[in-house]
Amino acid sequence: MAKTSPSQVDLIREAFHYQSRFDGSTMVFKIDFPVTEDPAFSYLMKDLALLARTGFRVVIVPGAKERIDAVLQEYGILSQYRGDSRITPAAAMPFVEMAAFDVATRFITGLSADRVDAVIGNFVRARGLGVCEGLDMENTGVVDRILTDSIKRVLELGMVPILPCIGWSPSGKPYNVPSDEIALSASRALGAVKLFIVSVHEGLRIGTYAIPKHLEGGATGCIVRLTPLEAEAILEINELLLEPGTQDRPLQELRLALRASEAGVERVHIINGQEEGAILKELFSNLGAGTMVYADEYEAIRPLKTADIPGILRLMEPLIQQGNLVRRTAAQIQEKKGDYVVFEIDGSVHACGALHHWGAEQAEIAAVATDPAYTDMGLGRRIVRYLIDRAIKQGLCRVFVLTTHTHDWFEFLGFTEASVESLPESRRKQYDRIRKSTIFALDL
Ligand SMILES: CC(C)(COP(=O)(O)OP(=O)(O)OC[C@H]1O[C@@H](n2cnc3c(N)ncnc32)[C@H](O)[C@@H]1OP(=O)(O)O)[C@@H](O)C(=O)NCCC(=O)NCCS
Structure with a gap:
């Protein structure tokens, strides 16, 4: 065949x-x-x-x-x-x-x-x-x-x-x-x-x-x-x-x-x-x-403001406890503020995500998190789509994620499994071999 x-x-x-x-x-x-x-x-x-x-x-x-x-x-x-x-x-x-x-x-x-x-x-x-x-x-x-x-x-x-x-x-x-x-x-x-x-x-x-x-x-x-x-x-x-x-x-x-x-x-x-x-x-x-x-x-997704940081830390905490997300401090988020976007509904933030550049060709989609009370409403998916659009507009060739529990979800969104070797060198050096996250990538 x-x-x-x-x-x-x-x-x-x-x-x-x-x-x-x-x-x-x-x-x-x-x-x-x-x-x-x-x-x-x-x-x-x-x-x-x-x-x-x-x-x-x-x-x-x-x-x-x-x-x-x-x-x-x-x-x-x-x-x-x-x-x-x-x-x-x-x-x-x-x-x-x-x-x-x-x-x-x-x-x-x-x-x-x-x-x-x-x-x-x-x-x-x-x-x-x-x-x-x-x-x-x-x-x-x-x-x-x-x-x-x-x-x-x-x-x-x-x-x-x-x-x-x-x-x-x-x-x-x-x-x-x-x-x-x-x-x-x-x-x-x-x-x-x-x-x-x-x-x-x-x-x-x-x-x-x-x-x-x-x-x-x-x-x-x-x-x-x-x-x-x-x-x-x-x-x-x-x-x-x-x-x-x-x-x-x-x-x-x-x-x-x-x-x-x-x-x-x-x-x-x-x-x-x-x-x-x-x-x-x-x-x-x-x-x-x-x-x-x-x-x-x-209408709902916008760049992160400093005032949102306590809110997204609160949103991430239970997901960090469950081992789904890596812990970030307020200072680390502030430092990369421009990378983050939030999903706002009626004036409060219920989901977030970030696009971190690694060189001129690839970027990492990270810190994607949805308020547990707002899951399964498409917020996470829309954040990811928004970040993909941003990457396309910025002329990048590929986005990737490192995940421990959500590989099925990223696969559903069109990502496919990739090797550690496919990561940009600078990111590969920081890969946590103990956490052993799986890598999923999407060519743009
Ligand atoms: C993964 C996550 C962002 C999804 O957020 P969400 O806003 O509920 O996502 P959506 O509403 O767009 O999608 C929900 C769908 O994905 C499915 N889904 C959710 N988490 C999943 C997972 N870990 N694996 C597979 N499917 C998953 C849901 O069952 C639902 O399916 P349905 O539409 O058929 O009912 C959210 O569950 C979360 O915050 N997880 C913890 C943080 C994390 O793992 N982030 C990714 C690493 S960067």
Whole structure:
């Protein structure tokens, strides 16, 4: 039998890990129209069908802007915009509906090819946008309410709900509602753990956009991860640089991602739908394929302050007594203060961890401890992920841990056992051969 290479095994492990983590979670996919015309669309549909069949609750919001423009042009109706909002005259509405449903049907076709049932529905309650600065927006609407009960019923039947860019008033009047707004409202209302913004742009490329220096690009030269604060900073600088009246889609996507993350969506992924497998890569591996804006841990994890030291010493004490942690004095922690981060909930510290550099390539994740009253809530894992992200941003190649009781846990987090010899020389010299900690490492 052919031997599977370790990297394949790692990938399979990672995939199972993410699968179990997100099983049964709702994810919203906002997919721009040009993606449906790309040869990669059929692969994208295959991947979405795979997710729907394996227990993910997939919700699709098709963008139809370019298709609507084309249909209106075909019927001799001028497309007019105020900023990036379409003005929809009543006479245009039947054509807008036709284009929106035409695009939605492409998704039905794609999913049918993979035997996944889908439903295009009237899941959006809308109202008119009204008159904006003296301009009547006519049949352009805003989301009044997402009909979550109906969407959830469809999801429970194992089907994929599709939300075209049309909403209806309580009396049945149709409105053209921007799909970005529908995706945002649906993500919020359904408590989605993820929103995917799928377009044909390659993302925020360093060099094309003004990007704060500390943010590094991934292998593709695009920004890989952003906190909401960082996203805000990028938008502030780059929106100012835009020519008045012009739109920049990658910046609009980032703005949408930021709004979604502020609305409580844990992770928003901006990906290029032309890249085969981009969704799966982004979802099932820490390789990532696009730009992710993530809100969760960064709200709670922050650098250690001197005032936190007594608190973390208290937190560590029972774990030291149990032999799980090495004792550190207040002075030792103070000396390496910059290495430590803490997890704060409602103003008090309930977990901590540190990243100590050993040379230019490797760092040690150490002093990871969770308040016993707060275990099994994901705090430890988030601290470790945060420290890994920090190491990646600092350009390190590898992180390692020395552990006596938690090797299973680090293995679960993707670390693999390593030898004492693999440690940087300076750390090897300090290795306590009596304590005999096991070494686990993760290549970045
Ligand atoms: C290990 C530790 C940091 C985990 O903290 P936590 O905040 O509870 O971690 P998470 O909530 O992210 O993960 C909990 C999961 O890991 C599992 N887990 C916890 N400790 C484990 C261990 N020693 N070995 C294997 N699995 C473990 C839990 O059972 C739980 O599993 P579940 O999600 O399937 O229910 C915490 O138990 C601790 O402080 N241990 C003592 C200090 C230590 O050993 N630190 C590591 C050396 S640097």
